[in-house]
Amino acid sequence: MVVLSELSVSEGSSSSSSTQTHRYDIFLSFRGVDTRHSFTNHLYNALMHANITTFLDDEEIETGEDLKPELESAIKASRASIIVLSKNYATSTWCLDELVLILEQRMTSNHIVIPIFYHVEPTHVRKQEGSFGDAMAKHRQKMEAESNLNKRSQWAEKIELWNKAIREVADLKGKDANGRLEVEFINEIVKDIFRRLHISSRFPLPQLIGMEVSISFLTSWLKDASSPTTDIVTILGIGGIGKTSLAKYVYALHSHEFDTSSCIIDISRRCDKKYNGMIDVQKQLYADISKPSSIVQVHDVSIYTSMIEKVLANKKVFLVLDDIGSLDQLDALVGSKGFRPGSKILITTKDAWLTQSCSLFKMKIKPRYAEHKLEGLSTTESQKLLCFHAFMCNNPKPGYEEVSENLVNYCEGHPMALEILGRSLHNREVTYWEGYIDKLKKENDSPINNVLRMSIDSLASESDKNLFKYIACIFIGMDRDVTRTILEACDIETKTGITNLIDKCLLSVGDTNELMMHQLVQEMGRFLVREESLYKPWERSRLWGHESFRVLKQEKGTENVLGLTLDMRMLEKEKLHGSLELKTDALSKMDRLMLLQLNYVQISGSYKKFPEELRWLCMHGFPLKYIPSDLSMENLVALDMSYSNIESLEICYSYPQRLHKRLKQMIGSCSKDKRLLGSLKILNLSFCEQIRSLRGFDHLPKLERLILKGCIGLLEVCESIQQCLELALIDLSYCKKLKKLPKSLGKLKKVKTLLLNGCHLGESQIRIRDMDSSEMLKANNISINTITSSSTVVEVMPSYSKFSVISLPRSLVSLSLENNNLSSESFPMDFSCLPMLKELTLDKNPIVSLPSCVRTLPRLEILSMSDCKMLTTFEHPPHTLTHLNLYSNKCFLRKVVFDPQMSPLKLALGRRILVHSSSEFEGVIKIQPMAGVEEKVLHRLGWTKLDFLNGRHVTTSSTYGESEESEIQMYYEFGIFSTIYGGEEMPNWIIDRSMGPSISFTISSSTNKLTGLNFCCVLASPFPDEGLGLVDDVLLDLPVIKINNITKNLTWIYDHYIDSVLDVGGKCLTLLSHWMFGMNEMECGDHVTIRVMWEPDDIGDAVIKECGVGFVYDDGNMDEKQDVLGYYKSWNHIIGRDLTGFQTTTGEYILNKDRILWPGLDIVRLNYYYLCGEGAHFIDNEFYFKALS
DSSP: OOEEEEEETTTTSHHHHHHTTOSEEEEEEOOHHHHTTTHHHHHHHHHHHTTOOEEOOOOSSOOSSSOOHHHHHHHHTEEEEEEEEOTTGGGOHHHHHHHHHHHHHHHHHOOEEEEEEOSSOHHHHHHTOHHHHHHHHHHHHHHHHOOOHHHHHHHHHHHHHHHHHHHHHHHSOOEEOTTOOHHHHHHHHHHHHHHHHTOGGGSEEEEESSOHHHHHHHHHHHHOOOOSSOEEEEEEOSTTSSHHHHHHHHHHHHGGGSSEEEEEOOHHHHHHHSTTHHHHHHHHHHHHHHOOSSOOOOOOHHHHHHHHHHHHTTSOEEEEEEEEOOHHHHHHHHOSSOOOTTOEEEEEESOTTSGGGSGGGGSSSOOEEEEEEOOOOOHHHHHHHHHHHHHSSSSOOTTOHHHHHHHHHHHTTOHHHHHHHHHHTTTOOHHHHHHHHHHHHHOSSOHHHHHHHHHHHTOSOHHHHHHHHHIIIIITTSBHHHHHHHHHHTTOOOTTHHHHHHHTTSOEEOTTSBEEOOHHHHHHHHHHHHTTOSSOGGGSSEEEHHHHHHHHHTTOOOTTOOEEEEEGGGSOGGGOOSOOOEEGGGGTTOTTOOEEEEETOOEESOGGGSOTTOSEEEOTTOOSSSOOTTOOOTTOSEEEOTTOOOOBOOOOOOOOTTSOHHHHHHHOOOOSSOOOOTTOOEEEOTTOTTOOEEOOGGGOTTOOEEEOTTOTTOOEEOGGGGGOTTOOEEEOTTOTTOOBOOGGGGGOSSOOEEEOTTSOOTTOOEEEOOOOHHHHHHHTTOOTTSOOOHHHHHHHOOOOSSOOOEEEOTTOSEEEOTTSOOOGGGSOSOOTTOTTOOEEEOTTOOOSBOOGGGGGOTTOOEEEOTTOTTOOEEEOOOTTOOEEEOOOSSOOOOEEEOOTTOOOBEEEOOTTSSOSSSEEETTTEEEEEGGGSOHHHHHHHTOOOOGGGTTOEEEEEOTTSOEEEEEOEEEEETTEEEEEEESSOOOTTOOEEEESSEEEEEOOOOSSOEEEEEEEEEEEOSSTTSOSSOBTTBOEEOOEEEEEETTTTEEEEEEOSSOEEEEOSSSEEEEEEEEEOOTTTOOTTOEEEEEEEOOTTOTTOOEEEEEEEEEEEOOSOOOGGGOTTHHHHTBSSSTTSOOGGGBBTTSOEEEOTHHHHSTTOOTTTTTOTTTSOTTOOBSOSSOOBOSBO
8 A cells, every 4th residue: 555645756866857748659750652551550559469659650742842830849849759761761851940940859859760771771871872762863863953042052951960860860869660570670769768768656556665575575576587487476465555556666667678567456356246246357357468460259258368368478567466365266267277487466455375276386497486575664664654644744733643553553554544544634632632542442344444354354264264363362472372372172173274264364473483463353252242343342253452341341241252351450550440350150140251361460269260161271360379279270271370369289189198297388279179171181380480490290181382481489390290191292491499390301202392491500410311200200209009199209319409411302393492501511522312302402501612422413404602791602403403592692612613514504603703814615715814815825816915914914904893903813704815914015926907996808818727816905095184094983884896897797796794994004906816716707718807996976986096806817727636726615605606596686695794693684684785786685585605615
């Protein structure tokens, strides 16, 4: 959406202003006898079909000698002229007079002239040879035959003007029709007109706010011609988020770049509105892409599909199919036969599943596919859009700041909502604004809700709609897996349901697996529930917020209520009156209540009143020390008592009388009636700071999740946990006083996730054990014949002041030991006994190097060691690794080494990962002192006589202002060696030199093979009276080097590892680099340009005094088996190997460390927009790193 108004995109530009004073885009000048009924007629029709307003003279016979006034007026009223220079063009005095006037307009009013050489040679026109020479000779003969001196004089003046005009038009850049297919030639002319006249931006287009990234992405996609097949992009998002506006905008700008195109809007509504709606849509599509000469009458969808398929197979098309609502619609419009390579299909839909399920993706060669999801506007963009419609400016009027902010927060970046509300509140008083949001929340049929309701109505099943209402009313912000467990216990289908809601863009899942929903979508879900009973909330199926409180306070609950949530912290206290205490009696009539949340609620009375059908009970801030004995929990699947005052959890309650008193005291006081939690799957006691111990797990046979995060008073967990055979997740994070973990933990067979963050395990020794019952009893000195209940084990279990052993389950898939003060010595020698472990988190530990045991993990895929500030080496991680996180704000990492067998990695590193001297991240950067580089390596680079660098130092700085002084270093990255030193002394082997920031050259021929190119540039301080470096708090940023092999159409843009230089001990700095090129990149005869540049208006730019190049050839003494550069050439991401992750959609290779360190950054955020073509992006959105080839 995001529509401000229907304005010309280029309004205010010269091209736009000219359209307001010109009647025509194009004036066609041609010789009728040559081309009127052939080429010119076809060209005219193509121009008019493309909405290019064109003047064509209908007169077949020239009358009179002088040019008709209407032709003269038409030329002056046109923005451009196409001159069809055909065989007999110069025989017409009208044509010649038109030519003279057209060229006069070119000189006086920026009139664009496009000559077409239609089966005539441009040189014949220029030199007036052939038919042009014959025609001009006849004109001269006619002049000479004229007896009237005045007329003869006029003829002479005209012929002089004609001669000059013919020579001038022949010198213009034109188009030659010789050897060209006429259809392709005409299409090329039309596209050129679009480009030069900016025709597309003349049409009314929605001016978009906050869509710059999306427009750039789609523009780049449209210009990307690298795919050998069809490209399809689906724009996803909820109703009103801007899908249609974005698609129309992009179509209007780029449709002319294709052979043919079609944009069909609102397909679902058109198909649903009438019986033969699809026929109408197909008719429009076919007419757009085939341009039939006569109307085609078809009444069968399948026949139309077949006709469309034939056209799509033969033309490069651009299709926009807006609001596809079903698979049948998509298949009917695109068929199953495929498209011509280079075609682009842009689809908008609310259903992510649709596109890749259509027939095109069942072909042997599938289309290249991408999705682009619109999430909404930022706060700043939202305010701009709201204020444009409400105040006709970009900022709120004085006094409206707070109400504007509230409305922006309510809309959560939804463009249609912001536009509708802005228009509704235009010229309204502040008091009107203040009441408007409350009114919106109560209106079920507002324009915004009507749009969103269409998304919900599109859900195929009542089960999905029911699930949507449950999530909207109760489960937003909760873990997806927890929600599934709870709802499935209520007989709500979630396995496919949640996926369907995500596909419809009604639901999303956050980074920590939490369910997320746009606030307006959530409000729509709640509206649907309110409609069940508009004025009697107790008759509804779900209750939340203030209505929950009022129903409970008034004790009006009914059996209709299935779910109720109440969090007293979230209520506006000013809306509450009287006592805030509630009674349990209020729940007595809610017999079907299955989902109950009472967070921080003051409640009194007998807990027998709680419904027996409860599946989920959440009572954060529960004030009692124990769970009441009369609370029925037999059917509970999830119990969440986080942030409560509970001291112990009574789980089992019926014991033989012979159990001694000491055991009862350990377990806690019990009721006489047996109360088993036999259905419980999730137990969450997070941040219960008073709880000391947990026992009696043998009465939780179905427990799957045990969450005890932040229980800082917890001392022990009972050995009976081994009885929880279904346990899959255990979270003991930040249980800082936990003296020991149960040894029986290692016996559990299904535990997939174990979180031990912040448990102070620094002096522990980790080991993996898989004990059976007898082994465990023997380990604790217990007779097998002794009663072996969990309580007995706990009673006789010896206590430890520290963890001496941590036994881990063999079934673990994810293990987190974050922030435990663990050193490398804390780990065992072998971790291979964790054969299923895929994810290991060791963040914030004083680890110096990668623990050896990590290398033995056979299935490890994700390893995180972020903020391990003591980490200095990271060598030989498991080959199975796919994700590696070594991010740190301050790191001393000096060596990272990989094996060649490593899988491609998704890295998270950050810019501060390495120091600036004597360090190596294999495959990324190698830094070593120049004095330590082997002489034979320098010789291979052609670097000789550099002894003058000995003893010199340089101070370098990073983006974050951290500086480091060191001796002169050699840097290696991307197949490029370099060094930085003070002074303006270029090595004498840099032969070809040029003053200034650029140099061009052709590589001279040689009998030896070219192996590399040396480039050197001298930088002077931008402040003549100062040395290099820090001047008025400005560092000298190193430049970007751009090398363009024009012959091979290859461009590399290199941004050095070092960001800037603080001091080199002088006023000049020399940057010397060696580029390893092979024959595929550089060879003799190639024409090359090199340019040194900075970001425009960058503070601290140096002055380039001089630059130069030298060439390095194989001297014939190189032994390939003992290549001294062999290790450097083994790196994967270097010139001549795999740089696909660094290639842009406009063809350049961006060689910058940030592409590896921050793989999510795009070209715009890396500030390379000035180096690449418009709308450029990296071809691969995801970058995977592989150190060695």
